[in-house]
Amino acid sequence: MKAVSLRRYLLLGILGPVVALIAVNGIGLYGTALRALNTAYDRTLLASAKEIGEQLDVEGYDRDARLRATVPYAALDTYESDNATKMFYRVSSLHGELVSGFGDLPFWRGEIPARPPYAALVDFYDDRFRGADVRVAVLLQPVASQRGLGMAVVQVAETLELRRAAARRILFDTLWRQALLVAVIALVVVFVVQRATRPVRGLSAQLRDRPEGDLTPIEAAGAPRELAPLVDATNAVMARLDQLLEHQKRFVRDAAHQLRTPLAVLKAQVQSAQRGDVPPAEAMAEIHATVDRATLLANQMLSLAKVEQLRQQSSAEVHDFADVVRSVAVDVSPLVAERDLDFELDAQPAPVRAHEWMLAELARNLLHNAVRHGPRGGRLAVRLVADGRWCALTVSDEGPGISAALRERLFQPFATADVRSGSGLGLAICREIVAALGGSIELTNRESGGHVAGLDATARLPLAQ
Template sequence: VVFVVVQRATRPVRRLSTLLQERQLDDLTPLQVVDAPVELLPLMEATNTTMRRLHHLLENQKRFVRDTAHQLRTPLAVLKVQVQSALRGDVDPIQGLTEISHTVERATQLANQMLALAKVAQLAQEKATAAVDWASSLREVALDLSPLIADKALDFEIDTTPAPIQTHAWMLRELSRNLLHNAIRYSPVQGKLQVRLLRDASHAALVISDCGPGISDELRKRLFQPFSAGQSHSGSGLGLAICLEITHTLGGQIELVNRMAHGQIDGLDTTVRLPLAAPSADL
């Protein structure tokens, strides 16, 4: 009698086990819960949640591999032509090596940024357990980029206030680094560059104000799309896409607005707002 009772009680579990075992390896479609026993609903809903996460990660990996193959094809083709040209003696050796060095540098930057984009997707699935002070992270990034600031003799100003953010430290550094690096790149020599980190009761706001050319209406339409650099020779076009992904992952907003003066563009104001960590979060 006990055996029969146990068999009947565990029949839905065994049926679910058989259903999962018979699936194809790449089948991550949700389980049907309409006619499922009430006692199995929590288990099936948890399984479906896991499957959705796995599906999302798998799609991100496929897109990453596809985009990487496509984007690296161009610099590798250029590099091949440059090497062949140098071997034939078509160009001066120093000029040839310089061109090859620039191509390798661009390919390396592209690879690093694509890895960063993939890392954002990975960390988005992992819950941050501690708060990170955005002010400290921002000042560390500014110090790392100080040689670029000095190279352009920029009038640089930074003003911060402590701002704890519930996130992975890498995300804040990458966000700050990309935005500040962009501002330095497009700032004119001896221009003014101002960085401010403000906060209110619930949010922190990073405002980076440069004196660059701003952004055109045409560029604004594709500003955050991957591989949409403002200038074809200036970068991979992934920096702002990374910033957008990080900002959305942290529940914030990002905005780029041309600063006007006397009817003309006087620079660009980049603002990122992120929610502050709960008061109980540990720094």
């Protein structure tokens, strides 16, 4: 579906209910106007009926009373407001016998209300007469004379053209004012939306006109407070993108730089083997060692890139770090056996919310470093303890330790104490992992009798709550 503009959304959201309310109000207004006009014009009908009743005569009493009427139709002309309105009357006895007027006007068969609207025995009702809608007033008029006493039923009917025309005028006079109000509301909405969205258009233009690759924060000091969360979120996303792009650039730069050396060495070794400078077995051994170093370097660089990728993901499950450490220890056991190390493992349960690969990579790199730098036949201890909030994985070897100057530099990519023993990425990967998980890592020389007895590598991670 095509996105609806804010201006159209507000116009539909505001004017839709307003127009619907005006329509309902118009229907109610028309009915109210008709009722008010009926009340006003019913007085005219009642006055007509009374005037006719005053011109009646009677002879006899009760059932023997005979009514006479001398009512010319011109007597109703004063009550006809225009040529379109017609009035009709009928004078009858209580039994429906026609005395005067229009004989085809249906005789009244209703009842006088218990509380008539006027001080008279009168009833009003709607009917049809000669194909037109009419309003009828019925008056029970006592008639008295020197010769008799009786009761007459006087009916006066009026067509409804005048009433309906007046109601329509009232309705139209109200509707055009309300239409003008709707137009004013629409103009105000358009104006307000235009003014309110000006900062948004300004931000859009600022982003559109930026040079390619510019991820600096958006300057929106004059933006409304409602736009502040959007600006802050956009700046946060741009900061993460900038960090990710910088990491990718650094990765590509480091990969090109670090892989160039082993590939050049490999090429030289292959050329030397082709010329026969060294025996074939020795040449193959050198090539094999160079390929192993290049493979290790490539795998560690991919691991370093994967840490940054997983850092951007927020969905991670809880894993027992102790189970991960035991699994890694089983994988590393051939290396431990090859160097004849006295291996010791003590791991307490430690639930950590992290990707399982990150925990395994952290433990694997620490163990590989300890196996590589520890003396053959020495002692290698792995301890994992938890104190309720943090867990600490400590890998202890009996190597020569490290100097204070080298301690911090070893966590930088491609920094190593011996270029022949590694690529210098293992501890850098560990640092990136613990930083992504909100922990810390440190290297500490273990002393005994005033001499360095080995190195302790400790990684601290927060426990899952």
